Amino acid sequence: MKAKTLCDIPGKVFKEDPEAVKSLVRDAQFICRKCFRSANRKKHLCKAEKLLDA
């Protein structure tokens, strides 16, 4: 996957390669305040914010 962050991934990628996207959002720990996408790594989001206070 070439996109830098999940936020940069166009919607069609979610259809073309859902497994790759799923691996990034599985057990999501962060949410993007700008795009409202979630990911398990902060670096995958442009405005990451931790979902849970752990």
Ligand SMILES: [Zn+2]
């Ligand atoms: Zn974002």
